[in-house]
Amino acid sequence: MAPRTLFDKIWDKHVVTVQDDGTAMLYIDKHFVIEVTSAQAYEGLRLNHRKVWRPMSIVATADHNPPTRPEAEVTDPVSKLQLATLDENVREFGAAQYYPFRDPLSGIAHVIGPEQGTTLPGMTVACGDSHTTTHGVVGALAFGVGTSEVELVLSTQCLAMKKPKNMLVEISGELQPGVSAKDLALYLIGQIGTGGGVGHIVEYAGETVRNMGMDGRATLCNMSVEAGCRAGLVAVDQTTIDFVRGRRFAPTGAQWDAAEAAWRDLHSDPGAHFDKVVRIDASQVVPQVTWGTSPELVLPIDGRVPDPKDEPNPSRRAWLEGALQYMGLQAGTPLVEIPVDKVFIGSCANSRIDDLRAAAAVVKGRKVAPNVMQALVVPGSNETKLQAEREGLDRIFTEAGFEWRASGCSMCVGINEDRLSPGERCASTSNRNFEGRQGPGGRSHLVSPAMAAAAAVTGHFADVRVLG
Ligand SMILES: CC(C)[C@H](C(=O)O)[C@@H](O)C(=O)O
């Protein structure tokens, strides 16, 4: 057989039929259902008198709306309705697991999937949420889909699509201390743009990725969608196997042995063809900060806010001018001189244990700067929260003046009570910075956990490499 990519291998195993025009029906092994994008899909089933094809493939979780303050209740009527509707739909249609608001195992779908071993290597995964790409961290082919596709997966267990193309991002060289997977992801998007991966499934490979822990790999996969990719993947290696073994829903005994043997083949064959290849020298990447209203408007921390006048293309120039104005910045300002009002450490991009450890290492023994009105740490799952508490990370954060919260999407997206007010500037470890993303009029700068911590303790963007 011709050499195949990791994507080809998983795709081939899951294609049910292919129509003449190339549209394939792809079997979905695991379906994560969230409160924001599922109500209409279930309503569609009801209207058409359909059942869920395989309720045991469903993991339902309420992650976007729940407040994360201890003891807080849901007060917003839309949030209340979404949460109650998911309760009702799970009761009526069934699910293998359900993590409602305040469940001890609840968390952001893309954090709990790999963490609990519900997402396993070689699986196909769907979820009505764009950052489903994150599940690629364990070598699963995971698609973020819209509500109508949620309904299709519920009723047929399949997604309909033409086969995307293969893209390889090969990362070599050693990361400098203080530089992380988030910086790599932002750097990549800065290079190829938010459209750079459109129509492709990206596989991250190379020695830097092989040497990276699972949480860093998850960040890369998470950010794939911000580069336009349909999904992100990392090949299964010993690090993956060690991560999956012993997880709550991972196979055990003879089933584990068989699974592990099969998973060992989940890598691209030598000589496999990629339609697009991007190479990155990790040793050249410095901590990144976005300055504008798209993840591709990103700069190294030692940079200055660009001047749109230097942009020859008129429509791009107008776009940059708009971004500059929305962000309330002056061209030429060094990034390290931009003060921040709020700091958010969380979201499915950066809320796993290694992220919290990296931020805590910077915060330890320091205080949140007086001009920072609010600094939040929101673990991606309640299990991660407990792990961090066992390690004493919560105390490092709270002693410095951070708020330590229960899990959820929180300030990543302005649809729960954690949000920015108009004009507020936030150093955020999340993945999106478009206008109003973290609250109407809010200004979001995407950074790594270590860089968010550095901004919190200095009160402005700062180079974590020289913070000492
Ligand atoms: C609300 C949800 C559907 C949305 C998504 O699709 O990603 C959100 O999670 C986001 O990050 O923008």
Ligand code: SF4
């Ligand atoms: S944490 Fe943010 S990016 Fe992730 S699913 Fe929630 S809202 Fe979307």
